[in-house]
Amino acid sequence: MFERLREILRHGxxxxxxxxxGLITLMFFxxxxxxxxxxxxxxxxxxxxDKLLHPSAKYLLGTDHFGRDILSMLxxxxxxxxxxxxxxxxxxxxxxxxxxxxxASTRGWIDELIMRFNDFTFAFPSLISAIMxxxxxxxxxVNSIIAIGIFNIxxxxxxxxxxxxxxxxxxxxxxxxxxxxxRLRISIEHVLPNTISMLIVQATIQFALGILAEAGLSYLGxxxxxxAPSWGxxxxxxxxxxxxxxxxxxxxxxxxxxxxxxxxxxxxxxxxVLDPKLRRDR
Amino acid sequence: xxxVRVDKVIREYRLPQKYLFQKASVxxxxxxxxxxxxxxxxxxxxxxxxxxxxTLARIIMALDKPTEGTVYYKDHDLFxxxxxxxxxxxxxxxMVFQDPYGSLxxxxxxxxxxxxxxxxxxxxxxxxxxxxxxxLMLSEVGLNSNDIEKYPHxxxxxxxxxxxxxxxxxxxxxxxxxxxxVSALDVSVQAQVLNLIMDxxxxxxxxxxxxxxxxxxxxxxxxxxxxxxxxRIVEQGETKDIFQQPLHPYTKLxxxxxxxxxxxNKKVKKKREKTxxxxxxxxxxxxxxxxxxxxxxxxSEPQLKDHNGHLVACFNV
Amino acid sequence: MxxxxxxxxxxxxxxxxxxxxxxxxxxxxxxxxxxxxxxxxxxxxxxITALALxxxxxxNSQISGQILLDGENILGLTRKQLCEIRGxxxxxxxxxxxxxxxxxxxxxxxxxxxxxxxxxLNKKQIIERVVELMECVELPVKRFPLNLYPHxxxxxxxxxxxxxxxxxxxxxxxxxxxxxxxxxxxxxxxxxxLIKDLVNQxxxxxxxxxxxxxxxxxxxxxxxxxxxxxxxxxxxxxxVFKQMAHPYTHGLFSAIPxxxxxxxxxxxxxxxxxxxxxxxxxxxFGCKFADRCSFSSDECRKSRPEQTMINQKHSVWCYHPxxxxxx
Numbered sequence: 001m002f003e004r005l006r007e008i009l010r011h012g013x014x015x016x017x018x019x020x021x022g023l024i025t026l027m028f029f030x031x032x033x034x035x036x037x038x039x040x041x042x043x044x045x046x047x048x049x050d051k052l053l054h055p056s057a058k059y060l061l062g063t064d065h066f067g068r069d070i071l072s073m074l075x076x077x078x079x080x081x082x083x084x085x086x087x088x089x090x091x092x093x094x095x096x097x098x099x100x101x102x103x104a105s106t107r108g109w110i111d112e113l114i115m116r117f118n119d120f121t122f123a124f125p126s127l128i129s130a131i132m133x134x135x136x137x138x139x140x141x142v143n144s145i146i147a148i149g150i151f152n153i154x155x156x157x158x159x160x161x162x163x164x165x166x167x168x169x170x171x172x173x174x175x176x177x178x179x180x181x182x183r184l185r186i187s188i189e190h191v192l193p194n195t196i197s198m199l200i201v202q203a204t205i206q207f208a209l210g211i212l213a214e215a216g217l218s219y220l221g222x223x224x225x226x227x228a229p230s231w232g233x234x235x236x237x238x239x240x241x242x243x244x245x246x247x248x249x250x251x252x253x254x255x256x257x258x259x260x261x262x263x264x265x266x267x268x269x270x271x272x273v274l275d276p277k278l279r280r281d282r
Numbered sequence: 283x284x285x286v287r288v289d290k291v292i293r294e295y296r297l298p299q300k301y302l303f304q305k306a307s308v309x310x311x312x313x314x315x316x317x318x319x320x321x322x323x324x325x326x327x328x329x330x331x332x333x334x335x336x337t338l339a340r341i342i343m344a345l346d347k348p349t350e351g352t353v354y355y356k357d358h359d360l361f362x363x364x365x366x367x368x369x370x371x372x373x374x375x376x377m378v379f380q381d382p383y384g385s386l387x388x389x390x391x392x393x394x395x396x397x398x399x400x401x402x403x404x405x406x407x408x409x410x411x412x413x414x415x416x417x418l419m420l421s422e423v424g425l426n427s428n429d430i431e432k433y434p435h436x437x438x439x440x441x442x443x444x445x446x447x448x449x450x451x452x453x454x455x456x457x458x459x460x461x462x463x464v465s466a467l468d469v470s471v472q473a474q475v476l477n478l479i480m481d482x483x484x485x486x487x488x489x490x491x492x493x494x495x496x497x498x499x500x501x502x503x504x505x506x507x508x509x510x511x512x513x514r515i516v517e518q519g520e521t522k523d524i525f526q527q528p529l530h531p532y533t534k535l536x537x538x539x540x541x542x543x544x545x546x547n548k549k550v551k552k553k554r555e556k557t558x559x560x561x562x563x564x565x566x567x568x569x570x571x572x573x574x575x576x577x578x579x580x581x582s583e584p585q586l587k588d589h590n591g592h593l594v595a596c597f598n599v
Numbered sequence: 600m601x602x603x604x605x606x607x608x609x610x611x612x613x614x615x616x617x618x619x620x621x622x623x624x625x626x627x628x629x630x631x632x633x634x635x636x637x638x639x640x641x642x643x644x645x646x647i648t649a650l651a652l653x654x655x656x657x658x659n660s661q662i663s664g665q666i667l668l669d670g671e672n673i674l675g676l677t678r679k680q681l682c683e684i685r686g687x688x689x690x691x692x693x694x695x696x697x698x699x700x701x702x703x704x705x706x707x708x709x710x711x712x713x714x715x716x717x718x719x720l721n722k723k724q725i726i727e728r729v730v731e732l733m734e735c736v737e738l739p740v741k742r743f744p745l746n747l748y749p750h751x752x753x754x755x756x757x758x759x760x761x762x763x764x765x766x767x768x769x770x771x772x773x774x775x776x777x778x779x780x781x782x783x784x785x786x787x788x789x790x791x792x793l794i795k796d797l798v799n800q801x802x803x804x805x806x807x808x809x810x811x812x813x814x815x816x817x818x819x820x821x822x823x824x825x826x827x828x829x830x831x832x833x834x835x836x837x838x839v840f841k842q843m844a845h846p847y848t849h850g851l852f853s854a855i856p857x858x859x860x861x862x863x864x865x866x867x868x869x870x871x872x873x874x875x876x877x878x879x880x881x882x883x884f885g886c887k888f889a890d891r892c893s894f895s896s897d898e899c900r901k902s903r904p905e906q907t908m909i910n911q912k913h914s915v916w917c918y919h920p921x922x923x924x925x926x
Contacts, residue, residue, distance in 0.1 A: 171385035172395075175449065177345055178377050180369040180402035193389040330783035331754070438875045439641075468640035469810060473854035473871035480867065495783065502856035502867065522861035539788040540858065541813030545836045549817060551792045 011273045018269025024262025025204075028078060035079040039072040044227055052245050064234070064248055065241060073229040074255050080141065080224045081231060081259070085210030087145045089203055092152025097199070099153070100160030101191060104168060105183040114161075118154040126151040127216055134222040144223040148213045152206050159202050163195040197274040204267035208260045215256050231256050283356060284318035285489050286342065286375070286457055291315045291351035293337050293513075311337045312348070313513040321456060322487040326504030326521065328497060328536070334513040335493045339461040342491060343377050344368060355457075373403040376450035380462035382442035386434040393430035396420065396449045403453050419448040423478060440471035447478065451486075459491045464499060476503060497540055501525050509533050512567050514583075519592035529594040531572045566597070574598050601667075602771055602804050603629040603652070608664040610647050610656060618661070619879040621647050622828040624903075625664075629772065634798065634805045636819030636836065638812065638851075642876040644828040645808045649774050652806075653691055654681045686713035690765035690803075692794075694777040696757035700749040706760045707745025713767045732763040735800075736793060755786035759793065766797055773798060774806045779814065791818055812855060816840060821912075824848050827877055827887035829903070834913030844915040844922075846892045847872070886917070894919040 012018040040060065047067030055062045061070040103114040130147035137143045167173065168191065176186050217223035218232030226233065231252040238248035293312040299305070311334045319325045329335050340346040342353055344360045353360045355371055363371075376399065379385040386395050396416045400407055407415070417427035423444040434442055443463060450458050460479070464472040480503065483490060494500050500507060501521060508518040509532065517530040528534045542549060559569040559580060566572070566579040578597045586593040608625040611618045622644035629635050637645045650656050652666060654673065665672050673684060690713075693699040700709060710729050714720060720728065730740050736759040749757055758778060765773060775794060779787035795818060798805045807818050815822055815836065822839050824832040824847065832845040843849040853870035860867065874891040877883055886892075889899040896918065904916045 171379040171381050172387040174340075174345060174379065175377070175385055175446075176398060178343055178372060179399035180372045181398075190387055194387070330785065440875060468876070469812075469851060470640060470854045470872040471875060473869040474873070476856075477868055477871055484866075497784065498856040498858060498860070501858065502860040502869070525858070525861045535785055537858075539784045541788070541791070541811065541817045543813045543816050543840070543852070543855070543857070545816040545819075545840050551795075 008273055012269065015269045015272055017265045018273055021262050021265025021267070021269050024258060025266045028259045028262060029082065031075055032078040032082040035075045039069075039075050041069040041072045043068065043072055043076055043229055045069075052241075052248075054247075061251055062247060065237070065245075068229075070234075070248070070251055073234060074231070074251060077229045077231040077234065077252065077255070078259075080228060081211045081214050084141060084145050084148065084214040084223070085207050088148040088210045088213075089152055089206045091146070091149030092156045092206060093199070093203065096153040096156030097160050097192075100157040100162075101164055101187040103157070103161045104164030104191070105187045111161075114157060118157055121151065121154040124151075127213060130213060130217060131220060131222060134217060139222040139225060141224045141228070144214060144217045147217070148210055152210070155206060156199070156202065159198060160195055163198050164191045167191050167194050201267050201271045201274065204263050204270060208263035208267070211256065211263070212260055284354075285321045285323075285356065286491075287316075287318040287354040288338075288342065289316055289352050289354060291338070291341060291348045291353065293334070293341060293346070294349040310513050312341070314351075315510075315513070315515055316351075317508055317515065317518060319457065319489050319491060322483070322489055323506065324483060324490040324492060324504045326492045326494065326500040326507035327510060328494060328500050328507060329510035330495060330536075332512075333510045335510055336461060338510075339377065339459050339491070339493055343375060343459055344372070369402060373399070373453035374455050375457040375459065376453065376455045377459040377461065378443070378446050378450050378463045380465055382439045382446065382466060383434075385446050386442055388434055390433075391430065392416075392420070392432055392434070392445060395434070396430075396445060396452060398449060399453045415452060416448070419452050420445075422451065422482070423448045424474075438471070439467055440475060443467060443471075443475050444478065447475075447482070451482065454486070455488070457489045457491065459493070461493045462495070463492075465494065465496060472499070479503065497525075497536060509536070514567065514595065515586060515593070516568070516595045517593065518586065523592050527592075529589065529592065529599050530596050531574045531598075532568055535571070535573075600631050601628050602631045602633070602669065604665075604667040605648075605652070606665040606667070608648065608651060608666065609662070610644070610651055611661045611663075612657065613659045613661070616880050620828060620882075621660075621879060622651075622825075625825070625828075625830055627823055627830075627833065629804045629806060631771070631804055632802055634807065634818060634820045636807045636809065636815040636822040637825060638809060638815045638822060639825035640810055640851075640876060642827060642879070643825040645825055646776055647828075648825075649691065649776050649806065649808055652772075652774065653685055653689060655685075683717070686770070687717040687768045688770050689772045689774065690768070690770040691774040691776065692758070692761050692765045692778045694780050696754060696761050696781070697749065699761055700757055702749050705746045705748060706743075706752070707747075710745075710760065710763045710767060713764065717768050728767070729763075732767055735766070735797065736760070736763045737789075738763075753786075754782050755790060758782060758786075758790055762790075762793065762797070766801060766803070769801055770803060772804045772806060774808070776808045777810070778807075780809070780811070787814075794818070812840075812852060824851075827883075828879070829887055830916060831888065832913075832915045832917075834909070838910070838913045842909070842913075842921075844909055844913070844920040845917050846894050846919070846921060847888050849921055850891075892919075894921075 012022065045068060050063050050067040051065055053059055053063045059069050064070055099114050103111040130151065133147040134143045173186060173190060176190055214223055215232035218230035219236045221236065223232060224230035234252035235249055241248050291312050292310065292314060295309045295311060296306045297309050315338060327335050327338060337346065341348050344353070347361060355374060358371060360368060393413060393416050396419060397412050400412055400415065413430065416430055420427050420429055425441065425444055437445065464475050467475060476499065482488060492500060492504050504521045506519065507521050507524055508515045509530065511532045517524060517528065517533045524533060525537065528537055559565065559575050561567060561570045564582060566584055569575045569579050572579070576598060584595045584597050586595045589599065605625060605627050609623050610621045612621055625648060627635065637648060639645050651662055656662060662674060666674050668684065668688065673681065707729055710732055711725050714725050714728055729745060733740050733743060738756060738759050752760065778794065779790050782790060791814065807815065809815055819836045822834065822836045823830055824845060826847050831847050832839055839848065843852055850872040854872060856869060872891050877887055885900040885902050886904055889895040898918050904918045906914045906916055907920060908914050
């Protein structure tokens with residue numbers, strides 16, 4: 001397994017998207033991790049006297065309208081974005097992948113049922129529905145995770161089903177059937193490992209979308225609730241100050257854009273690295 | 283009692299309808315195919331693409347169910363016995379596939395690939411015993427026992443086919459179905475694998491069902507063959523009888539078409555006459571390509587008739 | 600009259616594992632109306648040779664040597680000039696008709712592609728020519744209208760379409776790269792007969808690339824045996840097949856089951872060549888076949904054997920050529 005990772009890195013270094021995207025993504029995760037151990041200032045600290053300061057040695061990115069250190073808020077905001085997006089794709093993968101595998105292995109009416117459920121979920125505009133769900137269930141990080149997670153399920157189900165269908169046609173599957181293995185065992189032992197590359201690439205895309213969705217929900221006040229900082233919430237609060245303190249909006253905005261860009265670049269690079277290698281296995 | 287008996291197998295596929303309320307037409311991939319294979323016998327099936335030979339291979343391996351008819355392994359009807367019994371019987375018949383690149387899971391190492399049939403069919407083996415069996419099989423097929431830690435992509439096509447053969451042998455089966463197993467290999471490697479197959483056959487008294495479109499290979503490896511055209515057996519018998527004296531016009535056509543390796547014997551192109559007859563539902567299905575077709579061939583489909591152990595389905599023999 | 604001459608052709612491909620030598624010092628000549636065969640197994644470089652002649656090598660490759668078409672070195676030409684040659688003076692038939700034909704274009708439009716590019720004909724004349732070509736390849740337009748798509752045809756029929764495409768502009772040289780490998784044996788017979796007829800009819804030179812010794816024996820007059828990118832033996836087909844001077848040629852022939860093998864009683868074995876084709880990543884000095892050759896010596900591994908003339912037309916590259924013919 002580790003030789004494979006080393007090989008991926010070896011190929012990845014030559015791919016620009018992989019490197020740039022990878023570095024940005026790595027930075028993002030490290031910052032999020034950092035937030036558990038240290039932030040320049042504790043988040044709760046409201047220091048009205050220090051409000052709306054420009055960047056200085058004391059406050060590296062300045063302060064917001066409550067006197068809170070912007071840098072600290074961005075760091076903890078990163079953590080919240082990671083957690084929400086991560087658990088949301090966890091839901092998507094945890095439920096979507098088994099559904100996709102099941103659909104591909106059984107065909108027939110189970111496949112139909114799963115695909116109709118997929119179509120049904122796709123028919124709802126995801127972000128608006130997420131808003132509706134959190135508005136009904138009540139705002140908060142947990143509910144926004146659930147809302148975003150639900151819309152990840154059909155994405156993964158559909159993509160895994162597609163990949164699995166073509167894998168089922170391959171001869172080593174016939175060999176496994178000749179050995180007496182049943183559908184479930186074959187799906188787990190043979191089909192799933194051959195879809196991992198596609199899964200990882202899609203996961204990076206969905207992760208980026210998850211961050212955007214979380215930012216959107218928080219912007220509307222439906223996501224992470226104060227006092228926990230969130231990039232979306234920061235954007236929302238910055239609105240009133242846009243004319244004379246635009247930096248309050250620019251910082252979280254740039255953070256979101258940079259992170260999502262980094263993830264998308266990494267996903268693209270990863271796809272390039274993983275795909276031709278699959279062909280190199282011949 | 284024959285080792286394997288294929289009994290009047292018919293395999294139909296429903297074709298997609300052209301219009302919504304039109305009756306779906308049916309395509310017969312295999313039409314009333316029957317033959318048997320004795321223990322230790324090498325039986326060949328030849329035919330061109332689309333004749334149904336791969337479908338036949340799957341049905342014999344019980345990987346596909348026939349629409350009518352059945353397959354007997356010794357006296358077990360593979361399609362009526364309970365699933366658990368079928369699963370246990372699988373140890374006796376295994377398959378080697380055509381594509382040496384596709385028949386091995388690229389994500390697994392050689393050890394789990396070759397040991398796979400043991401997972402279900404000999405669950406009681408300890409990890410060490412399993413590994414030992416795999417190493418033994420690998421050396422039987424001419425590979426190194428250290429190869430168990432490698433991945434398929436580290437091997438050449440011929441070596442992968444050997445791995446596939448090792449996998450097929452690990453449960454000590456009595457029948458191996460080789461579906462175009464050497465077609466994708468280079469000539470020199472093909473020779474190595476064919477020699478291996480014949481050695482193994484002799485050593486373990488294995489029966490082989492050898493499916494191929496390459497007539498020279500089939501002539502070399504098999505003792506009995508069946509020639510299939512559009513899902514029907516048109517000629518069947520001992521290999522040497524059929525190759526020395528083919529009786530069915532289709533067999534003659536196939537044998538004539540093989541390019542001769544002797545450049546001094548340049549084949550003269552024969553004038554291909556337009557056959558006068560059209561195929562329809564009642565006629566012999568070979569009538570539109572048959573140089574020996576006559577009126578009688580329009581009337582019905584010929585059945586296999588015995589000419590001294592040599593079965594032929596033709597009115598003009 | 601010499602139409603095409605390849606002199607010391609070499610192709611290297613740049614990969615992450617370094618510069619791999621794919622073909623090395625390949626020389627041959629094709630006269631007008633000649634029928635040259637290139638025979639070898641996978642990895643011998645026969646397809647790369649064909650692509651080199653068309654200047655269709657992948658971007659990460661380096662080509663050395665010369666390719667003279669009617670005396671002019673085509674390796675130095677500009678892209679525009681090369682486009683003038685492809686399809687017009689050299690036509691090629693590929694192995695897999697399904698992937699070599701565009702599935703979303705009609706057969707009519709594909710056959711006419713080179714005509715539109717090279718011939719000075721108006722639309723009506725082009726259509727007439729395409730119909731004429733379809734008749735030539737035995738696909739009468741009544742049954743096979745020009746607006747059919749490749750998937751509506753069988754493998755043999757698609758190959759005929761590809762042949763029509765290749766000969767559309769009456770090229771001087773027709774290259775057939777394993778044209779029948781993917782086809783059934785009866786269809787193969789028809790396609791090979793067709794190729795032979797057309798080559799005679801249009802007075803084209805033919806370069807037949809195949810791993811099948813039977814196909815080579817029946818369709819060629821001269822042959823070149825390649826192994827791992829090097830030429831092992833070269834000469835008239837009849838001479839080479841009668842007296843297989845190179846151990847590899849001999850081994851190749853012994854490895855195929857012959858007709859009549861069913862009459863042999865007792866234990867049958869094919870004489871196989873042990874080992875496998877070397878990985879181009881392992882740099883081998885000397886003769887690349889040495890490791891698998893039962894006649895090899897130290898000399899063979901030190902340096903590549905020079906050309907030895909057996910007669911005026913027949914040469915072999917070996918330190919230990921086999922003197923007598925096949926047994």
